[in-house]
Amino acid sequence: MTTLAVTSDAISTLSCDALILGVDAEGSVTAHPQLDEQTRAALTETAVALEASGKVGSVTVLPGGPTAARRVVLVGLGDGTDGELRCAAGAAARSCGKKPGTVVVALPGESDRALSAIAEGSLLGSYVFTDYKSDADDEEEQVFTDWLIAGASVAAVERAKVIAGAVAGTRDLINTPPLDLFPGAFADIAQGYGKQQGCDVQVWEPQQLADQGFGGILAVGMGSARLPRLVRIQWAPEGAKQTVALVGKGITFDTGGISLKPPKSMETMKSDMSGAAAVMHTVLAAARANLPVAVTGWLCLAENMPSGTAQRPSDVIRIYGGKTVEVLNTDAEGRLVLADGLVRAIEENPDVVLDIATLTGAQGVALGPRTSGVMGTDEVRTEVVAAADAIDEDMWPMPLRPYIREMVLSKVGDLKNVGDPGGQAGMLSAGMFLKQFVGDANWAHLDIARPAFNEGTAYGYTTHGGTGAAVRTLFEFLERRANA
Structure with missing residues (x-):
């Protein structure tokens, strides 16, 4: 089962299984209104050391480090167009593990349209078809994911759901x-x-x-x-x-x-x-x-x-x-x-x-x-x-x-x-x-x-x-x- 909601909380303090953040062309973690500068700087230092790429859809996975997340998924945003944000969110979603649990998506979107694209990409990238897997009826094996889109409006999220x-x-x-x-x-x-x-x-x-x-x-x-x-x-x-x-x-x-x-x-x-x-x-x-x-x-x-x-x-x-x-x-x-x-x-x-x-x-x-x-x-x-x-x-x-x-x-x-x-x-x-x-x-x-x-x-x-x-x-x- 998958849910999709909005969060306005400080990103670094959110307890979650994965935190998705963007990487720009220079390899720096992109700014987000809900991400404090100290945490962003620390993550950028690690990202640069690992040569994280800003190419659209390029993914680098880090331990949670200075955040409350179990893992941080860094994804390249390219020029940050709506289409590239959708693609990046999808690629990052596929890198959150087989049982993602709670995922916070904090990619920078400057409009409802962009934030809806991010939410769409997150849901579509995480899509799995398990109807014919023999263990699909085992509750312990089912995938339950709560997606939280940082900074999005309710309208943007609802459109993405549809x-x-x-x-x-x-x-x-x-x-x-x-x-x-x-x-x-x-x-x-x-x-x-x-x-x-x-x-x-x-x-x-x-x-x-x-x-x-x-x-x-x-x-x-x-x-x-x-x-x-x-x-x-x-x-x-x-x-x-x-x-x-x-x-x-x-x-x-x-x-x-x-x-x-x-x-x-x-x-x-x-x-x-x-x-x-x-x-x-x-x-x-x-x-x-x-x-x-x-x-x-x-x-x-x-x-x-x-x-x-x-x-x-x-x-x-x-x-x-x-x-x-x-x-x-x-x-x-x-x-x-x-x-x-x-x-x-x-x-x-x-x-x-x-x-x-x-x-x-x-x-x-x-x-x-x-x-x-x-x-x-x-x-x-x-x-x-x-x-x-x-x-x-x-x-x-x-x-x-x-x-x-x-x-x-x-x-x-x-x-x-x-x-x-x-x-x-x-x-x-x-x-x-x-x-x-x-x-x-x-x-x-x-x-x-x-x-x-x-x-x-x-x-x-x-x-x-x-x-x-x-x-x-x-x-x-x-x-x-x-x-x-």
């Missing part, structure tokens, strides 16, 4: 094995959480999907014994002046279907529902924060399996709303479920619609493992990237040039689900495919394929496994819309 809670909830879903997280189970989770937060939740069962013509979701999910679902989760406060629709790809496991992936490529495919997880927890966060904006999340849930009932390459399916798609590769399935979700979401005439998906391997080829691609109408694409920049989540605007549309036109149906056979512009052709289902709506598509799952070692506030990519950007986007 955002970090949404990211952690998204990570939990991504990290859950597909044995336990399948479309029906995901829908049940959405109903439970939605009820807790006062959201309206509607679930389309398989027969309803068939009756209403959701051909994309059904085609992708028909190869699995665990049938697909569509979930609508809505936060609709009175007086909301903005309506936002979020559509998330929720492939709870992706084998590639009949177009089977190589075994190595399947190892992280439990993360192929990251978009739907981000959408659900963003809606829940909006409700928890009582944002004055109406937001509707659409979770397009299916398990892509090969079997005697699976869709085949060369099948032609009919998407909700009537367009037909020639399926040339059953591993290009995410765009099929999203097409259904986009058309249905736009029927409600939202002011803006965003879709979020682990959509293409080409995203990683073009932008690497940490940078998501953003496509769509120019204004909304710019708005999304600005929101990402504001909270230091790495996203990059990508173009959807008219000629790319030719790549997704089919000689048999209206469209085909893969673009150029040479593999060029794979991320862009997927985005262009989705564009054919949004009409003139204000729309953006976020491809988070590689950033959604960290296969390497932890860095900053990002731990191994599910990252919660796009959640903070989506929440910032909603906040800006609410305040417009």
